[in-house]
């Protein structure tokens with residue numbers, strides 16, 4: 001039986017225990033990009049309801065939004081916003097009784113200082129509590145030559161490892177765009193030997209050899225996955241690419257049949273059988289930002305369409321009806337939260353993590 005963990009943010013050995021449980025149990029955790037307490041609390045609520053552990057992450061834009069679009073210094077706002085969200089999760093996750101991996105999403109070369117600002121916050125937190133603020137960060141230098149990508153990942157991982165933190169790297173480019181970082185799809189992208197949209201196992205081996213002795217890392221591999229949701233048919237999803245990378249590392253370096261911990265970006269809009277196939281090849285994390293954004297907005301739009309006069313008048317001019325109880329932000333924001341809960345419950349079912357929380361009761 002898998003060891004139980006204290007509920008809350010998991011780092012270090014606890015993080016590794018949770019990853020191992022995912023891979024051994026053949027399930028993955030949803031990773032949701034949150035932008036404020038509404039989306040964040042809705043994720044905790046769903047995780048508690050479904051008894052699933054969960055990954056909470058912020059993009060650089062989400063972190064900036066969390067601190068407030070009016071905060072004058074964008075760099076400081078990105079650091080402080082993500083720090084504030086992490087502190088919120090440290091305070092509340094245990095209350096919801098689930099384990100949370102606290103993470104940040106894509107950071108390209110320009111955003112490395114953002115990640116380093118957050119590492120400083122984790123170093124301070126580690127000095128005080130023995131735990132970092134975040135479980136892991138991502139560097140996405142996939143648009144650079146492999147050597148440069150790995151040099152920088154190695155440099156950052158050297159700072160993360162002593163804190164018990166992991167690094168997510170990207171090899172090959174996820175199609176589409178995430179918060180201004182991304183790759184526009186072009187004709188010919190769907191060819192299987194396209195090294196951009198389909199991660200090559202030899203590149204994964206190079207990453208393994210460069211990083212494995214430094215610290216723990218995970219790989220966002222490209223197998224035709226695309227950020228955002230588009231009409232189908234643009235790019236073919238080839239989960240077998242994940243299997244090929246696992247097989248190569250396993251054969252030449254050992255570590256069992258799934259030595260790599262893989263991350264599935266652009267999970268929104270993906271058919272359940274393809275999600276499950278990807279998970280069977282060692283995916284422990286699937287990002288589902290776009291579908292969550294739509295679930296939140298769609299639920300609120302439905303509520304507003306059902307009560308149009310309440311969002312136009314404080315008191316109805318025709319019948320003097322006061323609408324305070326409908327336009328109160330808690331009412332319609334809560335509707336949005338429930339939209340997130342419903343969609344995330346589906347994702348948790350697709351990923352097989354329902355009922356699998358390692359959090360001790």
Ligand SMILES: [Zn+2]
Pocket residue numbers: 106174178227265266287
């Ligand atoms: Zn992504």
